[in-house]
Amino acid sequence: MPEVIFPGxxxxxxGRYQPAKTRNAPIAIILHPHPQFxxxxxxxxxxxxxxxxxxxxFSVLRFNFRGVGRSQGSFDHGTGELSDAAAALDWAQSINPDARACWIAGFSFGAWIGMQLLMRRPEVEGFISIAAPANLYDFSFLAPCxxxxxxxxxxxxxxVPTSAVQTLVEKLKTQKGIVIEQQVVPGANHFFDGKTEDLMGVVGTYLDKRLPGTRKDSKDSAA
Incomplete structure (x- = not known):
């Protein structure tokens, strides 16, 4: 899990970066929750x-938004963080010029940023949005997703009430050619305390459906 520093x-x-073993492997960018919380x-x-x-x-990159950890800058209420996410994808693509596609995965505030990045980068072919704060931020830019x-x-x-996410998902489901799925983890709070394993089971099942035959168990993976 090499430590990396890239320009924003x-x-x-x-960030932390895990390179894939094949040249044309897809890229995944992982975005973290709200820096001020x-x-x-x-x-x-x-x-x-x-x-x-x-x-x-995948070649995978997770990183700290500006002002978090050793990342320079200060919190910018989403605008700057979207720029950071774009810089992360730019960097990952610069060292993976043969990458065939990209996925974005975001958690809470990171889900909001990730969906904005999705709208701006046509090479993104899939997303995972966890605890998307649909009641706290405007997601109307997803028109269409x-x-x-x-x-x-x-x-x-x-x-974030389940109803807020449900309303967003129902709106997005009306689009032709795009499949938006929703899963609810029973007993899980906003931070998935004690439910991370259940959450990863849901995510893993979805990825295996979208990306059949790619699962590779690793001793470095967390439970």
Whole structure:
């Protein structure tokens, strides 16, 4: 899990990068929760997402948004963080010029940023949005959503009501040619405390359906 530093709009950004073993492997970018509420690239959900993709042959990058850890800059209410995410994808593509596709996975605030990046980068072919804060941020930019993907939510989430995510998903499901799936993890709160394994089971099942035959168990992966 090599440490990497790459350039962002406001200075250096800190990340962890797992290269794939094949030149044309897809890229995955993992985005962490809100920087002002303790979100970092070492969040357990982010960490486990990282290995869900690494174990399926992706080149995977997770990183700290500006002002978090050793990443330079300061919190910018989403605008700067979207720039950071774009810089992360640019960097990953620069060292993987033969990558055939890209996926975005985000948790909470990171899901909001990830869906914005999805709208701006046509090479993104899939997404995972976990605990998407549909009641806290405007998701109307998803008109239409250009890629198929998965929304996952906990039914005990006290931060984002399940109904808010359901409303968003139902809106996106009306688009032709795009398949939006939704899964609810029973007993899970917004942070999936004690439910990370259940969450990763849902994510893994979805990835295996979209990416058949790519699963590779790794001793480095987390439970």
């Amino acid at each position: 709009e406001k200075g250096r950004l800190e 303790g979100g970092t690239m070492n969040n357990p959900v982010v960490y486990n997402l990282y290995y869900q993709f690494a174990n399926r042959g 250009p890629s198929s993907g998965l929304f996952v939510h906990g039914d005990k989430d006290a931060v």
